[in-house]
Amino acid sequence: MKIATFNINGIKARAAALCDWLDAAKPEVVLLQEIKSVDANFPRELFEDRGYNVETHGQKSFNGVAILSKLPLEDVSRGLPGDDGDDQARWIEATVVGKTALRLCGLYLPNGNPAPGPKYDYKLAWMERLHDRARALLAAEEAALIAGDYNVIPQPEDAARPEAWEKDALYLPQSRAAFRRILNLGLTDAFRARHPEPGHYSFWDYQAGAWQRNDGILIDHILLTPQAADLLKDSGIDAHVRGGEKPSDHVPVWAELDL
DNA sequence: ATGGTGGGGATCCCA
Numbered sequence: 444m445k446i447a448t449f450n451i452n453g454i455k456a457r458a459a460a461l462c463d464w465l466d467a468a469k470p471e472v473v474l475l476q477e478i479k480s481v482d483a484n485f486p487r488e489l490f491e492d493r494g495y496n497v498e499t500h501g502q503k504s505f506n507g508v509a510i511l512s513k514l515p516l517e518d519v520s521r522g523l524p525g526d527d528g529d530d531q532a533r534w535i536e537a538t539v540v541g542k543t544a545l546r547l548c549g550l551y552l553p554n555g556n557p558a559p560g561p562k563y564d565y566k567l568a569w570m571e572r573l574h575d576r577a578r579a580l581l582a583a584e585e586a587a588l589i590a591g592d593y594n595v596i597p598q599p600e601d602a603a604r605p606e607a608w609e610k611d612a613l614y615l616p617q618s619r620a621a622f623r624r625i626l627n628l629g630l631t632d633a634f635r636a637r638h639p640e641p642g643h644y645s646f647w648d649y650q651a652g653a654w655q656r657n658d659g660i661l662i663d664h665i666l667l668t669p670q671a672a673d674l675l676k677d678s679g680i681d682a683h684v685r686g687g688e689k690p691s692d693h694v695p696v697w698a699e700l701d702l
Numbered sequence: 703a704t705g706g707t708g709g710g711g712a713t714c715c716c717a
Contacts (some may be wrong), residue, residue, distance in 0.1 A: 556716095594717095
């Protein structure tokens with residue numbers, strides 16, 4: 444079963460590119476970020492016509508996450524626990540059942556720039572809540588996948604020019620330490636488990652010809668609990684999507700699980 | 703040091 448994460452940077456602007464990729468890659472499950480749409484305006488028929496069940500957690504103008512799945516989506520929940528005052532749509536969960544049950548968690552982690560400042564404080568607080576949720580998922584000792592746009596460059600080899608990101612919220616030591624602390628709970632990075640070498644990216648800025656110069660960063664990650672990691676067969680990044688018509692600035696990252 | 707591009711939707715915010 445192929446499960447992908449894809450920050451599409453606006454569903455309205457990306458409907459064609461997303462459908463082209465779905466038709467070619469045929470993933471069973473897709474976790475979407477930055478749909479930038481309220482639930483009522485999400486073009487769910489586009490995906491239902493292709494055999495996907497659709498669950499959204501949107502908001503006006505910004506953020507917004509969704510799950511597309513050919514298998515039924517059960518026990519859907521919206522919003523990352525830990526702060527009732529947080530109204531930003533950045534987290535959605537659901538369960539699919541294949542050979543075994545798999546809990547899917549889709550996330551759009553705060554960007555955090557400029558740092559320092561209130562946006563960076565929000566990012567770090569959000570990562571603390573993510574840590575707590577990940578710990579609970581691990582304690583359940585079941586297969587779970589926590590994937591999305593983490594807005595964290597975990598290590599120097601995850602950037603073409605790490606020195607350019609030294610003062611950026613995506614690469615500050617505190618951001619990387621918070622990510623590592625979550626990983627160190629016992630999660631497996633599905634892409635890095637199979638592709639440890641440098642030079643793999645999931646985001647290229649629209650500006651300054653970043654794609655043409657391959658000036659990318661790897662910030663979209665798929666983390667697996669041990670029970671899910673045991674099912675990992677393959678993983679990859681569909682980088683070619685960045686060279687398509689009206690592309691997102693991110694590309695799909697996927698994992699194949701024996702589910 | 704600056705400005706480079708793009709989406710959303712309102713005359714500016716966010717990335």
